[in-house]
Amino acid sequence: MTSSRQEIMEQQADIIGLLLHHIHAPLIDTERVRGVLPVAAPAEAIRVVVGAAGARRADRLTAYEIPLREDDGLRSGYDVIALLRAVLSTPHSLGAGVGAVMGMPLVRVDPAVVEPAETTPDDLTLRVVRTLVHPFTEDRLKPLLLGFLLLGSDRLRLYLESPKAGPGTTAVDLSLSGALTALLTALPSLIDEQYRTRPADDDPHCARVVDLTDW
Structure with missing residues (x-):
């Protein structure tokens, strides 16, 4: 890069x-x-x-x-x-x-x-x-958040930089009514799970989408 x-x-x-x-x-x-x-x-x-x-x-x-x-x-x-x-x-x-x-x-x-x-x-x-x-710090959280989009009343898409998942931006869909605290803690490992991943055919802002709405 x-x-x-x-x-x-x-x-x-x-x-x-x-x-x-x-x-x-x-x-x-x-x-x-x-x-x-x-x-x-x-x-x-x-x-x-x-x-x-x-x-x-x-x-x-x-x-x-x-x-x-x-x-x-x-x-x-x-x-x-x-x-x-x-x-x-x-x-x-x-x-x-x-x-x-x-x-x-x-x-x-x-x-x-x-x-x-x-x-x-x-x-x-x-x-x-x-x-x-919130003072500026050089220590950035990983994965780096590059964007977000509200897709519905209970669905949020996060755009993340995750080199382990592959080249390009990775989008993660999650449910706002789910166990958000636990999910965000586990997010760095969850975004690499291939069985949850599909191509981002309908979204030009990412290379793939990871569905965590049922997590």
Whole structure:
């Protein structure tokens, strides 16, 4: 794996931590984060899935693709939030529809034509408090979380970096009503179990899917 690809994956993992707040708190109006998807190499981008609270069906969601690389480095989660707010304020003029992915409209955001939304006092307060509560550390959890998507009221898909499972991203489906604490503890070994694994024919964001919904 190239150092550039590893850099993008680690940045994506950091951005997820910043976007989690918006599962509950709207980005704007009623629009909330419903998922974060990894884009396969060589693209250096992130896809953020947005919809109303409780939205799970693909036809009620929209995926916004935002490039992570910029001239002086990589975009942060705060940069991604500012761009999303700008696009969601006037979606028809700032986003270019490029088709669909997993049944959701896919909109590619061009930062060259988008003026990021202003940072609010609440944003700054959250940034300060989050930094103190969850300080950055070089010691990353394994497997590395690259994304997630709410697939139903009781189904969550996690996108993980797991070299032992094979090349490419591994998706894990789990039941939200299951024994989550025990499952997450056992996850590093469970994602390598071949009899639970199937090809990801319907999901371009991963190479395989491991079904742990019955665990």
